[in-house]
Amino acid sequence: MSQPTTKVTLADVARLAGVGVGTASRALSGSARVAPETRAKVLEVADRLHYVVSPDAASLASGRTGRVALVVPHLSRWFFGEVAEGIHAGLRGADLDLLLYPVGAVQERAEFFERLPARRKVDAVIVVAFQVLEAERRRLELMGVHIVAAGGQSAAYPYVRIDDYVAGRQAMDHLLFLGHRRIAMLEARDPDQPDLDPPRSDAYVEALRENGIEVDPELVVVGDWGGEQGAQGMSRLLSLRTPPTAVYAHSDEVALGAVRTIRRAGLDVPRDISVIGIDDHPLAALTDLTTVRQPAHEQGRRAAEMLIGLLRGDPGVDESVTLPTELVVRGSTAPPRG
Amino acid sequence: MSQPTTKVTLADVARLAGVGVGTASRALSGSARVAPETRAKVLEVADRLHYVVSPDAASLASGRTGRVALVVPHLSRWFFGEVAEGIHAGLRGADLDLLLYPVGAVQERAEFFERLPARRKVDAVIVVAFQVLEAERRRLELMGVHIVAAGGQSAAYPYVRIDDYVAGRQAMDHLLFLGHRRIAMLEARDPDQPDLDPPRSDAYVEALRENGIEVDPELVVVGDWGGEQGAQGMSRLLSLRTPPTAVYAHSDEVALGAVRTIRRAGLDVPRDISVIGIDDHPLAALTDLTTVRQPAHEQGRRAAEMLIGLLRGDPGVDESVTLPTELVVRGSTAPPRG
DNA sequence: TTCCGATGTGGAAGCGTTTCCATGCAGGAT
DNA sequence: ATCCTGCATGGAAACGCTTCCACATCGGAA
Incomplete structure (x- = not known):
């Protein structure tokens, strides 16, 4: 039914919709001012052709990548996985993808900050639950993007954590x-x-x-x-x-x-x-x-929401948050014997 | 010391190295044939200018994204996190980034296959430990990329799993x-x-x-x-x-x-x-x-290695693997009483 | 009536690479 | 001496989008 073989470009959509590429782009990106019927026409054609924008071309042209780096040690440990899920949840609807950078092992970590593989690939970085060293902080800042910390006490950046x-x-x-x-x-x-x-x-x-x-x-x-x-x-x-x-x-x-x-x-x-x-x-x-x-999940979610605000340039969103903790009494504690 | 402000382009490097952009590109990408001293010169200049290629421009021009989608339910559960770490380990050195798509919740999962957000964003997909439904398989194939399964019995694709x-x-x-x-x-x-x-x-x-x-x-x-x-x-x-x-x-x-x-x-x-x-x-x-x-970690690692082979077009790498399991006797089992 | 601002639109100029093609040149075969 | 081969190179042409600028059109204000 669909032909994933031939790739459909914006120009194709524009032509078939009888509009210019500029208009087609504006109609698809949603925000800009386009006459309602024009937009409808473009969307209809795009849908019919199974048009999908090329994220790379869009990034190149706009300078925004639409990606966020998730720097996390030890994915296999519950807390980190939970925070990561929270981050994902918080990012929903923002149309941002998560680039995963596990840095659990010492060597991986060193390599990450050395090579900075996320450079030029993301609009922001979320550091999960680890303390960023001074030297690492300097490297990170070379990326020139927003940084937030989730579940850690990396005081240098806006954070969401517990006390x-x-x-x-x-x-x-x-x-x-x-x-x-x-x-x-x-x-x-x-x-x-x-x-x-x-x-x-x-x-x-x-x-x-x-x-x-x-x-x-x-x-x-x-x-x-x-x-x-x-x-x-x-x-x-x-x-x-x-x-x-x-x-x-x-x-x-x-x-x-x-x-x-x-x-x-x-x-x-x-x-x-x-x-x-x-x-x-x-x-x-x-x-x-x-x-x-x-609240592991919530720490991730809040951090993600904070990041979205930062990317949008909302004022005052960079205020760090400390979430409450709570004693849960179960069967492993009791008064001392005697 | 470095100026992350002004972005250095390949053209800058080429000019300062006294070569054409074509040559500069070849020198930096490493593989193509360039005279050793030319390459050295280019690398030296690139290093001096803190040049970093624009992945988006590279993707656009080459058609390769350098990214892999990691589709995984329940990151917060040990097995999935461990497999994910294994995948990351297996991908090391391949210069591939991992795009994370958690699909734990039913709705998330439906949405993922519906919208196919990874479309045009990755060169391959790794599906971790869940069975891909027939309808989902068809959607997935619209992406037109390699697919492997890690830790699951998704028989439709090459897989690494246990019995x-x-x-x-x-x-x-x-x-x-x-x-x-x-x-x-x-x-x-x-x-x-x-x-x-x-x-x-x-x-x-x-x-x-x-x-x-x-x-x-x-x-x-x-x-x-x-x-x-x-x-x-x-x-x-x-x-x-x-x-x-x-x-x-x-x-x-x-x-x-x-x-x-x-x-x-x-x-x-x-x-x-x-x-x-x-x-x-x-x-x-x-x-x-x-x-x-x-072997959770190993299932991930092997799947990643398989993927690399697939992307390189190695022959015969798409043979699925079944790893052995092993009884570990501890203190929760004993002969029945009596 | 004339002028002006707002609105919608088309098209061109990038964005920064990769890759193809043509060219120059050295050296071995004839 | 002449030709050919093959390597190294420069440069142009994509790649597919966003965004800026210019222009046309239309009401309403003057």
Whole structure:
């Protein structure tokens, strides 16, 4: 029925509609001023010929690419995938395509900022949930496009995120409220992120201090964001002369690792040890893990909407947003024994 | 130091290098025949001017876009994210960009195939892990580009996948080997996928039959791929007069839902009921879930490599691949009690 | 009536490449 | 010495659009 073989150009449409190419272009792009009947005629012909504009020609002529770069580490981890979906949702209707740049591995990341493969290919960049280093920021700016951060604390750009300190406090305050005093922390850091002091850790320290509890360095174990590290960290905590009665993990995945180790040691969660995470990963519900929920999807969506505003040149849209988090009590926390 | 303000064109480079634009283009694209010293000169000038080709102009002139569409449902679910990362890995060095098209929701999916937003924007399409309907296939082919399937049984295109029947058999055979006879199945289906009979279910039926066990319809519960459905399905199984001694779930997420329900009922996994899943989701290791591992990342990578071959016109690369799966025994399965 | 602004339109000038074709030239075969 | 081959090169012609500019037309204001 249709011939995808011969490609139909704007000139063809214009000719058959009996108008000039300029008019045809205006009629199709919708915005410009064209007489209603002329527009109708052009659209009718375009439809009949199965006309599809050539995005490359349009980009070349207009200088706009209609694309957005999505720079994201670790697509395979729930949070990032969820944010990415949120971004896609927020971009709907804006007629923008997403160019995907996974930069999980150190080398990939270095290469991305080195080569800047998105250069000249996008109108904007969304950086998902990672801290952009100073040197990287400078490279990024060579692209000369809008940049927003989704789910990260890249303070240099407009962002949508949660308050990690508050999230951490919600977790810690819950444990403290339950009566725990000997609380361990499984701190997560990205291998190549030179965070000085993650806010989620500050929350630990300050929550303890406010409750008159000394920070015991033995009770703080650092690892990456993976569950395996949580499991190992927990082993270390269990080997202490006096293990903690509760564990605050920086993420649900880390928390689940801890739970496994506790169970393998023949102990019970939460009777012997309480465990709390952060994220509200879908599996947290399935594993009955108490956690602090953060709106992953929404962070993506809001960031995308912000970007659209920026591209349109709306005034005042570049105001960063911090979304609320929420304690979700499940079965992995309880008052300490005794 | 650099001026991202003024855009440098090929003509500028050519002029400063003292060559024609044709020669400059050939020198930069690398492949064509250019005298070594000429090429060196051009490259040097290009580098000095921070020249970056305009992908749009190049696409327009050459007819190649240098982009690949990645059509994927549910980015936020581990398997899809992992396959996507694999695809990205497989594409490295090929200088191809990935255009992301999430089509998780029914409406999104319909809209994608209706509007075909990737039309004229890509040289190829990778469809991740979902069955392309006949009508969708016809739409897709309007694009007139190569298509491959990663991690799905879309038989119409070259694919890389696992054998779902075999994976199911590995799970079932393990349970049977342990001595279970009353085995339930938590069957997962995509809400809008009119699979007749999923191979993972066939495996259940045939494994039982081969072992002389009648299929008890009560023991088969259907849901979607989410953990919640696994939890609910398990409730139903527990309400039977004679609950199963083992549960075969179509995915790890479903299996974990089942485990939660079993535990909440005060029963023990695996002492009272064994549970096995499929996937080897990272959290399966953390929750000690026995499962059948499938190489998600590799499916993506291989599909991407296949695509590169197709685009290069290599002969014989369009041969589909089926990767092996592997039983991973952990702590959620044991012989039946008694 | 004349003039003016608003509105709709056609067409040309880019946009920045790739690629084809013609040309120049060196060197080996005759 | 002459011819031919083949490589390296310059330049022009697409590629298919957007957008600017100029022009025509039409009412209404003066």
